[in-house]
């Protein structure tokens with residue numbers, strides 16, 4: 001195992017700071033943000049990677065520079081040099097009505113059961129959804145908290161649509177059905193999972 005590189009720890013630190021804004025939101029969001037932050041590595045001990053970071057050529061990377069610029073200088077400098085070495089992936093089986101969805105969106109888990117920084121208690125990473133993309137309704141037993149970093153999306157939660165913007169936090173209770181739809185700009189968001197973080201997300 002190798003020592004976690006400084007640039008990964010810098011990105012994790014920026015993500016932690018952005019997520020900590022959730023502590024000032026409504027009580028349910030603040031409680032979940034506190035739970036996640038308590039379980040994340042805080043950099044007080046040297047962190048080791050479970051496996052080395054490897055180059056990624058995921059197609060969404062082409063839209064990431066614009067999204068990072070829109071998020072501001074700290075994101076641009078922390079994310080862009082590292083983005084091509086993050087573990088971007090897409091975990092759903094292909095579906096006929098969205099055959100290229102796996103090329104239009106991806107997530108990169110930084111901390112989690114199969115992430116570079118291992119945790120059995122929390123998942124913590126970035127979700128990126130390219131422009132003009134529908135992420136169909138899905139659910140999972142993990143409790144999920146999103147913090148929107150860049151871009152906007154129409155978020156459907158248990159049947160209600162809301163346009164979400166940078167700085168917004170969205171809490172999904174266990175097994176709540178949710179979906180997102182972007183239009184003319186991609187969405188970059190931080191997500192966390194707690195509770196049953198091993199069971200996968202499934203379409204509904």
Ligand SMILES: [Fe+2]
Nearest residue numbers: 144172178201
């Ligand atoms: Fe989700």
